[in-house]
Amino acid sequence: MGAQEEHDTARHRFDVADAAPLLLDAHGTVTGWTRDAERLLDYPASEAVGQNVADLLTPEDARRLPEITARCRSDGSWAGLLTALDRRGGPVRVMVRITVADDCDGSARWLVLLSEMAQAPGWDMSRPVLEQMVSRSPIGIAIVDTDLRCVWSNPALEKFGSAPAPQRLGLRFAEIQPGLDAEAIEAQMRRVLETGEPIVEYEHVGRVRSAPHRETAHTMSFTRIDDDRGHPMGVYYTVVDITERHRARQRLALLDRAGEYIGRSLDIRRTAQELADVAVPALADYVTVDLLESVLRGAEPTAQVPLLRAGQQSVNEGVPEAVVEVGEVAAYRPGSPPLRALASGTPWREGRLDPLAAEWATDIPGGRQATFLELGLHSVMIVPMRARGVTLGVTTFFRRHRQEPFDEDDLNLAEDLVSRAAVCVDNARRYTREREAALVLQRSLLPHRLPEQDAVEVTACYRPADELTGLGGDWYDLIPLSGARVALVVGEVPGHGIGAAAAMGRLRTAVRTLAALELPPEEVLGHLDDLVARAAREEGPDPAGSAESGEDTDSAQAVGSGCVYVVYDPVDGQCAMASAGHPAPAVILPDGTVAFVDLPQGPALGVGGPPFESVELALAAGSTLALHTDGLLARGEEWTADTGRDRLREALERPAPSLDLRCRAVVDALSPDRPHDDVALLMARTRLLGPGQVADWDVPVDPSLVAEARKTASRQLTEWGLEEFAFTTELIVSELVTNAIRHAVGPVRLRLIRERTLVCEVFDSGATAPHLRHPRTTDEGGRGLLLVSQFAQRWGTRFVPEGKIIWAEQSLQEPTD
Numbered sequence: 001m002g003a004q005e006e007h008d009t010a011r012h013r014f015d016v017a018d019a020a021p022l023l024l025d026a027h028g029t030v031t032g033w034t035r036d037a038e039r040l041l042d043y044p045a046s047e048a049v050g051q052n053v054a055d056l057l058t059p060e061d062a063r064r065l066p067e068i069t070a071r072c073r074s075d076g077s078w079a080g081l082l083t084a085l086d087r088r089g090g091p092v093r094v095m096v097r098i099t100v101a102d103d104c105d106g107s108a109r110w111l112v113l114l115s116e117m118a119q120a121p122g123w124d125m126s127r128p129v130l131e132q133m134v135s136r137s138p139i140g141i142a143i144v145d146t147d148l149r150c151v152w153s154n155p156a157l158e159k160f161g162s163a164p165a166p167q168r169l170g171l172r173f174a175e176i177q178p179g180l181d182a183e184a185i186e187a188q189m190r191r192v193l194e195t196g197e198p199i200v201e202y203e204h205v206g207r208v209r210s211a212p213h214r215e216t217a218h219t220m221s222f223t224r225i226d227d228d229r230g231h232p233m234g235v236y237y238t239v240v241d242i243t244e245r246h247r248a249r250q251r252l253a254l255l256d257r258a259g260e261y262i263g264r265s266l267d268i269r270r271t272a273q274e275l276a277d278v279a280v281p282a283l284a285d286y287v288t289v290d291l292l293e294s295v296l297r298g299a300e301p302t303a304q305v306p307l308l309r310a311g312q313q314s315v316n317e318g319v320p321e322a323v324v325e326v327g328e329v330a331a332y333r334p335g336s337p338p339l340r341a342l343a344s345g346t347p348w349r350e351g352r353l354d355p356l357a358a359e360w361a362t363d364i365p366g367g368r369q370a371t372f373l374e375l376g377l378h379s380v381m382i383v384p385m386r387a388r389g390v391t392l393g394v395t396t397f398f399r400r401h402r403q404e405p406f407d408e409d410d411l412n413l414a415e416d417l418v419s420r421a422a423v424c425v426d427n428a429r430r431y432t433r434e435r436e437a438a439l440v441l442q443r444s445l446l447p448h449r450l451p452e453q454d455a456v457e458v459t460a461c462y463r464p465a466d467e468l469t470g471l472g473g474d475w476y477d478l479i480p481l482s483g484a485r486v487a488l489v490v491g492e493v494p495g496h497g498i499g500a501a502a503a504m505g506r507l508r509t510a511v512r513t514l515a516a517l518e519l520p521p522e523e524v525l526g527h528l529d530d531l532v533a534r535a536a537r538e539e540g541p542d543p544a545g546s547a548e549s550g551e552d553t554d555s556a557q558a559v560g561s562g563c564v565y566v567v568y569d570p571v572d573g574q575c576a577m578a579s580a581g582h583p584a585p586a587v588i589l590p591d592g593t594v595a596f597v598d599l600p601q602g603p604a605l606g607v608g609g610p611p612f613e614s615v616e617l618a619l620a621a622g623s624t625l626a627l628h629t630d631g632l633l634a635r636g637e638e639w640t641a642d643t644g645r646d647r648l649r650e651a652l653e654r655p656a657p658s659l660d661l662r663c664r665a666v667v668d669a670l671s672p673d674r675p676h677d678d679v680a681l682l683m684a685r686t687r688l689l690g691p692g693q694v695a696d697w698d699v700p701v702d703p704s705l706v707a708e709a710r711k712t713a714s715r716q717l718t719e720w721g722l723e724e725f726a727f728t729t730e731l732i733v734s735e736l737v738t739n740a741i742r743h744a745v746g747p748v749r750l751r752l753i754r755e756r757t758l759v760c761e762v763f764d765s766g767a768t769a770p771h772l773r774h775p776r777t778t779d780e781g782g783r784g785l786l787l788v789s790q791f792a793q794r795w796g797t798r799f800v801p802e803g804k805i806i807w808a809e810q811s812l813q814e815p816t817d
Contacts, residue, residue, distance in 0.1 A: 043087050069110075141154045172186070288322075337350075378400070455569075456478075461680070462680050485568060489566070492563075492582065495557050511528060563579070600612075651666045703742070709750055736808065794808075
């Protein structure tokens with residue numbers, strides 16, 4: 001080390017070699033002045049000697065001199081900071097040490113050492129002062145040697161559970177605090193010894209000797225101590241208790257996790273289980289969540305039990321503490337704490353349970369009884385689950401492995417957790433109620449069973465959306481038409497919930513009404529489009545009702561709906577269809593190949609656009625039509641119209657023992673158990689009526705030949721074994737053929753169809769529809785259609801491109817009671 005470095009190092013110390021000395025007599029008069037003092041304050045000795053020291057200080061410090069001299073007389077010395085004045089009156093901040101130096105004649109003298117503050121890092125501390133600092137410090141302080149054995153510690157360290165300082169000497173950390181991770185802490189000490197770099201605020205959690213049943217948290221800082229030659233002598237470390245801060249962080253982390261984890265679904269039981277999962281093990285060792293049975297059903301909460309176990313969790317695998325399984329009744333005894341908390345809405349806490357008390361839920365058929373001692377439970381909290389002023393159930397928290405009882409902070413945390421979960425449970429309850437109502441409404445509006453007929457073998461599968469999306473407005477129907485034909489319909493209303501279900505019901509009713517008019521598919525959709533648009537315009541937004549609440553009316557919600565309408569004729573295998581903003585049907589040919597109908601996509605209902613177009617195709621017997629909603633084409637990240645169709649084609653090509661199983665297999669393959677959107681699939685396998693089921697004849701336009709038409713029809717009935725229908729059929733044929741010959745122009749044709757009904761059809765080229773009249777008793781005619789309506793099960797008129805067909809049906813089924 002050079003001379004300059006030695007000088008700089010010395011400047012950082014307060015000693016005689018570095019200070020400016022001067023002498024004072026007993027009255028404070030300067031009697032000795034040195035060159036260092038002259039350099040420091042710029043006074044020559046001739047001016048300084050003889051002055052009173054008070055004249056060399058600021059007035060404020062001069063007034064402190066009597067106190068300082070009194071301290072010197074009692075203690076023998078004084079050290080502190082003063083502000084002196086140089087020769088020009090400028091302040092000079094100095095560190096001062098005054099020592100009593102009695103003369104040989106017994107007179108008092110004072111030795112004063114001055115050190116300029118600008119050239120010193122701080123006040124030089126004597127050992128007594130330093131000992132006061134470390135012994136009175138509230139922070140635990142200790143020093144270990146290079147073998148990590150304690151060589152010194154202050155009294156504050158005892159409050160962290162250590163033994164008194166003399167008993168800690170020579171011990172390693174693991175011997176002083178066996179409940180802490182001594183290996184990890186000593187690793188930090190070794191690192192500081194090796195590198196010389198201090199480690200600040202190292203946190204650790206464990207159990208100290210002073211609180212063996214409670215976890216405590218501390219921060220420790222480690223600094224290496226070197227000797228005068230720079231060789232390490234040991235490690236100086238401090239300990240600060242941060243248990244409260246640590247627990248506050250844990251509470252915030254638990255509440256944050258609860259906000260993220262609880263209520264991820266609208267399933268009540270799942271939400272209850274999520275509450276139990278979050279609380280274990282962060283807050284409790286065993287948690288049960290019991291809800292009122294009415295809440296689990298989605299109904300309004302009632303004060304009446306029973307309570308059902310909706311969720312539970314334990315730190316032990318298999319939840320061995322459980323006396324009640326999830327889904328079972330928790331039959332608490334009358335007056336037990338859970339029932340009191342449920343009735344009062346007030347939480348309850350017991351720091352130490354009676355170990356021999358029986359578990360509360362014991363009155364259960366087949367359940368087991370156990371004391372708290374047998375279950376290992378020792379502390380409990382019961383928190384009522386309340387939301388929007390209504391109690392939904394109770395949540396019970398137990399401790400088993402952790403010996404510290406629940407305290408008030410734990411109860412506050414439990415209340416925060418339960419209150420968050422209660423809102424989620426209540427939301428799920430309200431959603432369950434609305435969803436169940438929508439499901440009931442939708443199921444009441446969807447066909448309970450499809451009508452029996454001989455045109456197609458038909459089956460359908462409907463799967464509602466998951467609870468987060470909500471019930472949608474998908475629907476399907478099969479409508480028997482005249483002439484053994486059927487209409488197949490699949491539609492979808494946008495949106496979800498009760499509104500969508502109600503709008504779906506209105507659409508389905510409208511379609512059935514329009515189908516009864518015997519219109520072609522494109523005209524049915526055209527009328528339906530006008531109906532939806534007109535209803536939406538007429539109802540419009542309700543400024544005092546639905547618009548203010550953000551809800552649409554049923555008619556407004558129907559705008560944008562999709563629908564595909566198909567008419568199939570089993571007599572000739574002809575199929576006509578039209579679409580309103582809906583996917584085209586797929587066709588499974590008899591050989592198993594799948595094709596999609598090239599069907600023009602008309603506009604969605606109620607939005608306006610070009611007129612609807614229909615297509616016609618002939619289907620061989622055994623072909624299968626697959627009408628579906630777009631929910632079946634699950635739209636993932638890689639979804640396109642082509643990939644959706646490809647997946648549907650693959651699913652439809654897979655064989656199945658029956659049409660019903662095939663329909664369900666397609667839905668299972670393309671849609672999860674709880675899809676994001678509703679799914680409806682209607683599959684119809686076509687049939688053709690055999691030659692023995694259809695008979696037709698051309699009828700000459702001659703009134704005298706009506707009798708021949710009756711005889712021809714009667715002979716056909718005899719061939720079919722339907723002689724009992726001969727009389728009524730002859731009457732129907734006579735009236736319909738007579739009207740056609742009398743009022744129509746062009747050829748007349750008679751057709752009989754034997755299916756589940758006996759159908760009589762008369763075709764003519766006229767464009768006017770007959771009207772049923774109620775003649776007076778004196779009228780000579782006009783009773784023909786009245787008689788037809790009396791003998792036929794139903795009758796009507798449908799128009800075809802070449803004219804019209806008047807038809808009448810008679811049931812061949814035996815009437816059922």
